[in-house]
Amino acid sequence: MTDSAIEPMIELRNVKKVYDKKVVGLKKVNLTINKGEFVVVVGLSGAGKSTLLRSINRLIDVTEGDILIDGKSITKARGKKLRLLRRNIGMIFQNFNLVKRSSVLRNVLAGRVAYYPTWKTIFNLFTKEDKERAYEALKQVDLADKVYARADELSGGQQQRVAIARVLMQNPKVILADEPTASLDPQTSLKVMEDLKMLNEKHGMTVIANLHSVELARKFGQRVIGIRAGEIIYDGKMSATPESVFTKIYNGGEEDD
Amino acid sequence: MIDDSLTQLPKKRFKIINLIWLIVLIAGLFISINVTNTHISVLFENFSQFSDIFVQMANPDWSYFPTVIPLLLETIKMAVLGTIIGSALAFVYSLLIARNIIKNKLVTGVLRFIMNIIRTIPDLLLGAIFVAIVGIGPVAGILALSVFTFGVVVKLFYEAIETIDPGPIEALTAVGANKLQIICFAILPQVMTYFISYSLYAFEINVRASTVLGYIGAGGIGLYLQQTLQVFDYAKTGTIILVIIVVVVLIDYISSKSREALMK
Ligand SMILES: Nc1ncnc2c1ncn2[C@@H]1O[C@H](COP(=O)(O)OP(=O)(O)OP(=O)(O)O)[C@@H](O)[C@H]1O
Ligand SMILES: [Mg+2]
Numbered sequence: 001m002t003d004s005a006i007e008p009m010i011e012l013r014n015v016k017k018v019y020d021k022k023v024v025g026l027k028k029v030n031l032t033i034n035k036g037e038f039v040v041v042v043g044l045s046g047a048g049k050s051t052l053l054r055s056i057n058r059l060i061d062v063t064e065g066d067i068l069i070d071g072k073s074i075t076k077a078r079g080k081k082l083r084l085l086r087r088n089i090g091m092i093f094q095n096f097n098l099v100k101r102s103s104v105l106r107n108v109l110a111g112r113v114a115y116y117p118t119w120k121t122i123f124n125l126f127t128k129e130d131k132e133r134a135y136e137a138l139k140q141v142d143l144a145d146k147v148y149a150r151a152d153e154l155s156g157g158q159q160q161r162v163a164i165a166r167v168l169m170q171n172p173k174v175i176l177a178d179e180p181t182a183s184l185d186p187q188t189s190l191k192v193m194e195d196l197k198m199l200n201e202k203h204g205m206t207v208i209a210n211l212h213s214v215e216l217a218r219k220f221g222q223r224v225i226g227i228r229a230g231e232i233i234y235d236g237k238m239s240a241t242p243e244s245v246f247t248k249i250y251n252g253g254e255e256d257d
Numbered sequence: 258m259i260d261d262s263l264t265q266l267p268k269k270r271f272k273i274i275n276l277i278w279l280i281v282l283i284a285g286l287f288i289s290i291n292v293t294n295t296h297i298s299v300l301f302e303n304f305s306q307f308s309d310i311f312v313q314m315a316n317p318d319w320s321y322f323p324t325v326i327p328l329l330l331e332t333i334k335m336a337v338l339g340t341i342i343g344s345a346l347a348f349v350y351s352l353l354i355a356r357n358i359i360k361n362k363l364v365t366g367v368l369r370f371i372m373n374i375i376r377t378i379p380d381l382l383l384g385a386i387f388v389a390i391v392g393i394g395p396v397a398g399i400l401a402l403s404v405f406t407f408g409v410v411v412k413l414f415y416e417a418i419e420t421i422d423p424g425p426i427e428a429l430t431a432v433g434a435n436k437l438q439i440i441c442f443a444i445l446p447q448v449m450t451y452f453i454s455y456s457l458y459a460f461e462i463n464v465r466a467s468t469v470l471g472y473i474g475a476g477g478i479g480l481y482l483q484q485t486l487q488v489f490d491y492a493k494t495g496t497i498i499l500v501i502i503v504v505v506v507l508i509d510y511i512s513s514k515s516r517e518a519l520m521k
Contacts, residue, residue, distance in 0.1 A: 059431060083433040086430070091432075093424065093427070093428065097427055097428035098424075098425065099443055099446045099447065100422075100447075101446045101447060102442075102446045106446075110429060110443075113429070113432060113433075113434045113442060114433030114434055118435060118438060121438050121441065121442070122437065163428075170433075
């Protein structure tokens with residue numbers, strides 16, 4: 001599924017982000033990510049990984065340049081158009097970002113709100129089909145028995161898997177995962193990464209994940225992008241990437257190249 | 258060695274401005290005592306008169322009790338309605354002035370300014386204003402309590418909204434939700450218990466405030482308070498005061514217990 005016809009899913013064209021008129025987040029980034037890819041983004045803290053991801057679904061506005069999602073510009077979209085583009089892009093966060101006081105089911109259904117008119121979501125009028133679908137999604141991440149539990153009763157790893165079920169419910173074409181395992185233990189991290197892999201392979205979703213662990217990056221990434229000080233300094237197939245590249249990305253902060 | 262490292266803690270800089278404030282405050286205190294001619298002695302001179310009244314009040318006229326009941330109920334109704342109307346308005350208004358919901362600083366700024374002005378008006382003055390507008394009766398009281406409740410709840414509630422975890426808002430934004438959906442799914446679940454708690458708190462204040470509103474013609478039991486005091490019938494006044502105290506204590510107790518339960 002992944003290597004068939006190569007079509008661009010996300011295109012960044014001369015994207016620049018400057019925070020508060022002085023802090024540089026991204027410098028003139030050009031990048032194309034194709035449909036079905038599993039991309040890992042690595043780099044030191046403060047390199048601009050989150051800035052890259054959050055520009056793609058416009059949680060932050062870029063300063064210059066254009067970003068295309070499946071051929072449509074998200075940087076120029078407004079209102080409903082923007083929301084429909086966002087509906088195609090799921091996001092997994094380091095802190096899970098579940099509504100802690102709501103039930104697991106409601107958190108998963110929240111992934112679906114952009115498919116409904118506002119008034120129906122306000123009165124909680126989700127279709128029976130969607131409720132079934134939410135339950136299915138929870139089954140896929142092994143949390144079917146927690147469907148009516150409150151989100152804050154779950155462990156971190158379970159909460160992250162609820163977030164994955166929420167993305168399943170959203171059924172996007174792209175998933176952005178910003179350090180999805182940073183607050184989890186190694187065992188749980190592995191499980192969450194397996195779930196992301198499942199979304200990539202079984203559901204054909206394009207995945208871009210910021211990772212701090214080289215080990216996980218190696219195990220799951222098909223393509224590696226290395227970022228330093230807002231610039232892409234490496235981009236290549238994981239299978240063709242020698243260990244020295246990682247060493248350089250993580251230790252070469254002082255080197256000039 | 259240890260002493261050496263201890264002295265490395267930089268001294269907190271003495272701020273001259275703090276001293277100036279202290280002087281201004283003390284000077285202000287003395288000036289206001291002089292200007293208003295306040296003397297503690299006045300309090301003691303009239304003490305005998307006070308104890309006289311107190312003795313009369315301590316022997317309440319229980320035959321008066323049934324007469325009081327209808328207006329007592331009216332008082333409570335006023336407090337309930339005022340709380341509901343005021344809280345409902347405060348709910349919507351808080352969403353409009355919370356900066357994590359409405360990003361436009363001009364809109365929130367103007368709306369906050371209006372809110373702050375409304376908040377400065379004391380409840381009795383509100384009562385007087387509404388008596389002037391809609392005439393004597395409980396409607397004036399309800400309106401006064403609504404506005405007063407609005408002021409109390411809006412301030413507490415919008416601050417609660419602004420301190421929520423922003424994560425769920427981001428998650429819902431990323432999902433493609435619109436503003437109302439974000440409010441409904443990410444914000445309200447985090448703040449609803451606060452809203453209910455603040456409304457109950459306003460209710461407690463309203464029950465107390467509503468008992469005196471009648472004094473200025475804004476409906477409720479305060480009317481009898483005024484009537485009995487005017488004819489120096491302190492035994493009846495005593496009945497009213499006792500009834501008020503019992504009701505206030507009871508409602509306070511129930512309300513604060515429910516608030517505790519909510520916040521668990
Ligand atoms: N909201 C913001 N306001 C101002 N500067 C910011 C903001 N967010 C990020 N930055 C700055 O932009 C640069 C890139 O930050 P970014 O969060 O993208 O890094 P990162 O690679 O995700 O780091 P980490 O691994 O620590 O998450 C940093 O210098 C950071 O200080
Ligand atoms: Mg980051």
